Amino acid sequence: MITGEIKHKIDKIWTDIWAGGITQPLTVIEQLTYLMFIRSLDEKETENESLEALGVEVKNKIFPQTNEGQAMRWSKFKDKDAREIYEIIGQRVFPFIKSINSNKTSAFSRYMEDAMFLIPTPQVLQKIITGLDELYEHDIKDLDMQGDLYEYMLGKLSVAGQNGQFRTPKHIRDMMVKLLQPTPDDKVCDPACGTAGFLVSAAEYVRNKYESEMTTEQWEKFEGEAFSGFDTDRTMLRLSAMNLMLHSISNPQINYADSVSKENDVTDTYDVILANPPFTGTIDAESIHDNLKAITNTKKTELLFIALFIRMLNLGGRCACIVPDGVLFGTTKAHKSLREELVENQNLQAVISMPSGVFKPYAGVSTAILIFTKTNAGGTNKVWFYDMKFDGYSLDDKRNKLGTEGDIPDIINRFHNLENETDRKKTEQSFLVDKEEIENNGYDLSINRYKEIEYEKVEYEKPEVIMARLDELSLKLGNKMEELRGLLKNEF
Template identity: 75%
Template sequence: MLTGEIRNKVDKIWTDIWAGGISNPLTVIEQLTYLMFIRSLDEKELEAESIEALGGEAAKIFPQDEEGQSMRWSKFKNKDSRIIFDIVGTKVFPFIKAMNGDNTTAFSRYMQDAIFLIPTPQVLQKIITGLDELYEHDIKDLDMQGDLYEYMLGKLATAGQNGQFRTPKHIRDMMVQLVAPTPEDTICDPACGTAGFLVSAAEYVRGRYEAEMTSGQWEHFAGKMFSGFDTDRTMLRLSAMNLMLHSITTPHIDYVDSVSKQNEITSEYEVILANPPFTGTVDTESIHDNLKVVCDTKKTELLFVALFLRMLRKGGRCACIVPDGVLFGSTKAHKTLRKELVEGHQLQAVISMPSGVFKPYAGVSTAILIFTKTGAGGTDKVWFYDMKADGFSLDDKRNAIEANDIPDIVARFHDLDAEAGRKATEQSFLVDKSAIEANDYDLSINRYKEIVYEKVEYDAPAVIMARLDVLSDNIASKMAELRGLMGE
């Protein structure tokens, strides 16, 4: 966990960049990401030199001549600010943009169109000094590097033009706990953004299985276990860096419009975790034909759920966030998709979340769908949960509070047999598939939740009128008294 002192140091770096004239949070974190990557290359070079000093062999990253060595963080960080600015802008940046070759990481693959935007030598020196102090004195291990980057990503408090926005970490962690990935699984987020779901899944697997994982499983973990797709190359760079800081050096991070014809992936993954864009529509001609079979629509929130079904292997699990409209929308596409989930596969849970969960990005009401791909039905009962609190206030400030339903949600989901006796008046309950079918596959919790109304006894009208007469007389008396005091 990051201490308040570390957060203050990050905020100071952020303020220095803003003062230099860069006010877009996405641009700020992108520039910080480049510098963090540059520093990480020098760290790897130092490791290689240590191996060589012990008689081993290790591949070098930087050219071994004087100019090549001058591009290393440890060589230029203490020089004059104008020299640093010249080295980074004219040497290091072109070098890392051209790295995509033998030195491939997922991050370096998306560096070709990166632009160095630090405005002045003074601002660059402040950033380098601030980052170096963080790494040398505060960031002790890889987990803290991940936490540091996560804190930076948390400053991206804006929604994209297609309605995509960053999912809060505690919500992502809850969803990961619900689907419970294992070291053998392959995990995908087809709308990955900054790769938060993949990072949460990686943290879960490491936290639960680290002591017993084999070398083969660790190799799988570092690469093929995690896949993410997005249509924003900036987001791909951020996600690749995020994964790299969590020991995932060669994930399958790719520039793909997931619902288009360029994505042919079918029956590939055991786990899908996603918060797809809500408000976007796509060109009808570009939509993959096999998605139209499930639901013929241009709405991205419906197409992505159909896509998850296609990309999962049989027995694969999905936890995804959808806007409430998916649960009760009356169009043919909405109904067809819900029927497919209930009749064609195993829909396990619908968790209704309060509208403040995504503030300050948006106040949209959302739910989490949890289902397993079977291709042959399997839905018997669906578990509904009415989440009222997530541990944070539901206003724009999102301050920490005590009320938190998340531990209860996770515990109850993993013991659904114990939910059988709960009534529809409670916070969570099971609904028979037949009832959902009878309601035209409506998945809104309000359709099944029963509200108990308390009987309120009111006084007779004559009694209320008499009480009003007394109040009126009192007011008239006080008014007369005030006029007397004013000498009227």
């Protein structure tokens, strides 16, 4: 997470851009994103060169192997005169990154074609480059930088949070990926992809676990159709495309679409869905796809997206999604019908309750993770509940890392060994609940509905015993006071 010192430095860069005449926060974010991407391309090329030095063949270099091509690298131009930097980026580097992917139909090409370089002066550009370079080199090296920066900058938008638009912390994304365990043969989707964080985490998991055994066909799939995302914000789509390209996904299936509307007809397509959909939004009832209304007749996006996940999954497909607590116990007909669908017609496997501080400082909402498999024929027998108390970070606005992974390793281990949970009591941190009990409780999925609190009986001594002890203490105190008076007389 970003510390106070780093926030101060980002604010300084932001102020420099603001002073230069760019006062629209969204434009500031876009321009900083482009520069972050340009720097990241140079880092990626340096990694390629290190691999070559070790004898590993690198097929596709990022920059042309000419003097002009190498001059476009961040490390080559960052220390030059401000006017020369401005000319290199504006006239050469920026057009280069807009056409870096030769496939004109790719997501990157489609969402970069209308991108514009808007830094107003060489002096402002030089200040930004110096500030970003200092951040990367001294403060946030090796962190999940691009997403963390975007998350912090998003907080400066006046609309931030109104539609639940905040980025899922990387350690929570990674946990959800490890719970579902995607393989190289799976097609992974996030229908509300934002910065593509879930897709990046899934790609990292697949690469780390299967890299040495993946076939040529699997690698081709990995670079393209294995990862798909949808969003309605072109800025986020651009960021998603850049983020995925830097993780070796050269042609991700990133599309502009309102996922829950009639324009999205995707059905029975994906093997894995990972998502943190908008929480508080509502949309026009007429634009909602009819087959979503059949599951939950509502305008609330947090309910519609879960119905969407069911529709978009293949039979046997798995989903892990974050929902606000209201989804678990809401009393409206739409809430109940959605929960009944998960329990009765699909295989609901787990409800992991998270502490409300997980999304601070951007939001203080209480949330949970739902994990289910699409069957369209039921299959829910017992539902596993886990009460996460600690995720490895402080639960205040600072969200400082506290040196452990909290409950996360325990959650992953227990979920993959549910046969060992059978005898656990409802007074413990995790336990199983029979489907019939959930049904009898109106399909309420709140952990507090089933968790039992164990009260310990406190035995108090009889009043006369307590009074006798007080008398004894009073006598001892009187004796000590007399000793003290005697010492004071002798002293003076």
